[in-house]
Amino acid sequence: MSVSTSVSLTTMRLPKSIVSTTLAALCLVGVSACSSEADTPSPSQSTEISPAQRLAGAKAKADAATSFHLTLTSADVPDGADGIVSAEGVGQHPPAFKGTFKVRLRGIEADAEVISLNGEVYAKLPLIPGMNKIDPKTFGLPDPAMLFSTDKGLTTLLTATSNPTKGQPVRLGSEVLSTISGTVPGANVVDLLGIGDRNGTFAATYGLTDDGQLRQVVLKGPFFGAGTAATYTLVLDKYGEPVTIEKP
Numbered sequence: 363m364s365v366s367t368s369v370s371l372t373t374m375r376l377p378k379s380i381v382s383t384t385l386a387a388l389c390l391v392g393v394s395a396c397s398s399e400a401d402t403p404s405p406s407q408s409t410e411i412s413p414a415q416r417l418a419g420a421k422a423k424a425d426a427a428t429s430f431h432l433t434l435t436s437a438d439v440p441d442g443a444d445g446i447v448s449a450e451g452v453g454q455h456p457p458a459f460k461g462t463f464k465v466r467l468r469g470i471e472a473d474a475e476v477i478s479l480n481g482e483v484y485a486k487l488p489l490i491p492g493m494n495k496i497d498p499k500t501f502g503l504p505d506p507a508m509l510f511s512t513d514k515g516l517t518t519l520l521t522a523t524s525n526p527t528k529g530q531p532v533r534l535g536s537e538v539l540s541t542i543s544g545t546v547p548g549a550n551v552v553d554l555l556g557i558g559d560r561n562g563t564f565a566a567t568y569g570l571t572d573d574g575q576l577r578q579v580v581l582k583g584p585f586f587g588a589g590t591a592a593t594y595t596l597v598l599d600k601y602g603e604p605v606t607i608e609k610p
Contacts, residue, residue: 413526413542417568420576421520424598425512429454431600432461432509437593442469443586445557446503446594451476457515458607459506467501477610478507484610493610504556515554516579516596522550523566532569532578534597539569539577551581555594559584575601 411419424430434449444467451461459478464471475486477493483505484493498505509516529541548562558564564583571577578597585592 413528413544414523416570416574417520417523417526417542419574420568420570421517423574424517424576424601425455427455427601429601429603429605430510430598431603432459433597435595437595439466439592440586440590443592444468445586446555447471449506451506452600452605452607453507453510454605454607455510455512457507457510459510460605460607461506463503463506465501465503474501474503476503476506477607478505479607479609481505481507482609483507499556504554509554516598517576519546519550519554519566519579519581520568520576522546523568529567534569534578537571537577539571541567541569543567546581548584551583551585555585557585559588559590562588 430453432449432451432453434446436447439445439447445465447464447466449461449463451459453459457478458480459476461476463474463476465474472488474488475493476498477484478498483496483498483503485496485498485501486493487496487501508514511518523542523544523546526542526544529543531538531540533539544566546564546566548558548560548564551564552558552560562584564581566582567578567580568576569578569580576598578595580593580595582591582593584590585594
């Protein structure tokens with residue numbers, strides 16, 4: 363009986379090599395399962411906002427703001443060309459503007475104080491007393507209030523931009539802006555600023571703050587006809603600060 367029992371126990375005992383191999387395999391399966399679960403990115407990790415989505419978000423923020431401060435500068439304007447040289451002022455929603463434009467007309471540069479409200483534009487021009495109602499096209503100006511229109515203004519360029527691509531950060535004063543670049547049809551630029559080659563294409567670079575505000579717009583292209591390449595830079599800041607614009 364003792365011999366029989368001994369044989370039975372020996373038969374049931376598994377070789378150490380088989381046990382070790384089995385345990386090792388189980389451990390590998392467990393580690394693989396844990397690693398797979400931990401390494402799989404969550405939807406929030408794997409989803410990145412596209413440049414086009416960022417531009418649309420910046421448009422929405424700007425369109426929702428009650429007011430802005432605007433500066434406009436130019437570079438590489440051809441000698442003798444008529445048009446906007448620079449501007450500074452404040453705008454608001456519904457579209458209205460109050461500020462100063464420097465324009466070049468027939469080779470002469472002059473400053474004009476401008477108020478645009480309810481579809482009417484008034485300007486204080488050199489050698490002419492008081493604020494007078496004008497047709498801005500006569501002086502190579504757009505209606506400045508339309509820059510702040512949500513469906514015809516500056517922000518419409520963001521969603522009209524083709525092939526938007528993330529660029530390198532740039533510094534503007536104390537801020538570091540992320541940039542997105544693309545191209546804009548000439549018709550959109552001409553409708554906005556009143557100058558340019560309607561059949562041309564303009565390079566556009568947008569500077570956005572960390573919280574998605576549109577801070578800078580740089581437009582380069584044929585503002586003064588085919589074959590030219592002037593640059594206009596617009597900066598929007600002071601979102602939502604109190605602004606009063608009244609008819610003169």
